[in-house]
Amino acid sequence: MDRREIAALLAYIGRLDPRTIRTLQGEARDQLAQWHELLGDVPMATPHGWDVRVAARQHIRTSPYQILPADLARPWESYRRDRLARHSDPTPSVDPDDQAAWTAELAGTRRAVAAGTAQPAQARAITSGRDGVDPKLEVRLREIGSCIPPAARAALAPYRPARAARETAVAQGLPDALSVRCEWCLAQPGEPCRRRRIGPDGGARGTALCASHPSRVDLAAAQQAQQPAPA
Ligand SMILES: [Zn+2]
Incomplete structure (x- = not known):
């Protein structure tokens, strides 16, 4: 969340729990700076189920204590952990011989899952077959057309004339x-x-x-x- 989003969040929280409202100019600025420092890496909402306002509302609903940044950072961390635990790295779509690109795609997918911008990829064994296969990977498989890579096929040629x-x-x-x-x-x-x-x-x-x-x-x-x- 950027400073503008933090300010909107504090305004929302202030409506639900007036104790959190800071009326003095300096105090309000300090509160904004503190929350921004602690929650800068927590997104406002993701397309897949995270909304910081829901977490704030839940805390105010169920706790007698004033809300702290930790009360939002903790649910966010468990949201991330839960998604990563459900993610089984799918086969990257890049050339398997390109180690750097392969690793980068694996890490990039994990980051997107943890950040809530992509859904976790479940193991293929417990979902329906090849439905989850990346379309780019499908193209690569079609190009090769066989489980024997072209180079290995050429090397085998003398042995099967x-x-x-x-x-x-x-x-x-x-x-x-x-x-x-x-x-x-x-x-x-x-x-x-x-x-x-x-x-x-x-x-x-x-x-x-x-x-x-x-x-x-x-x-x-x-x-x-x-x-x-x-x-
Ligand atoms: Zn014949």
């Missing part, structure tokens, strides 16, 4: 052979093609993964040509 080839093809707009069934080796959609391994005696000795059969690539290309290009 079929998947990497498929992703490269899709990224370049080429037909994705694995999206259709292979008419040659009967591999199901999503499964890589297989070729038969022949033993020295000419008998089959199981199958091995192989590159997509040309007929399957042609089929995927034909299917892709029929579909409208993605927007």
Whole structure:
């Protein structure tokens, strides 16, 4: 509260409890300075349930003693404590690799909750799923599109060549052979093609993964040509 708000508060309190009214010029100024010094960081009201006039009225209603700044600072501190106790830090929306921005957003959110300008974020487990997710964080998740970050995906590529080839093809707009069934080796959609391994005696000795059969690539290309290009 600034000095003007403190003066308004003292006027309100004076109406409810005339004992607090200071009529002498110097006394009134000292009282204003004292209250401002002690309650400067207490807001008049917040959008979420705090109103210093309610606290003042409650004290005058229930206590025979004249109101002191402490009678307003104490309820304000417990209001802050209560909100912070109910706040579980939500995942910040900034880049997790940017340590400074990440910490700043966590601290900023806590300050806003304590100051009463934001509602506490409850743990997701006890609220309904992803409803409380920050829209900016939602955008970031959509950009990445996978729980495997792009850098880790690139590092894994040598160890899963079929998947990497498929992703490269899709990224370049080429037909994705694995999206259709292979008419040659009967591999199901999503499964890589297989070729038969022949033993020295000419008998089959199981199958091995192989590159997509040309007929399957042609089929995927034909299917892709029929579909409208993605927007
Ligand atoms: Zn095949």
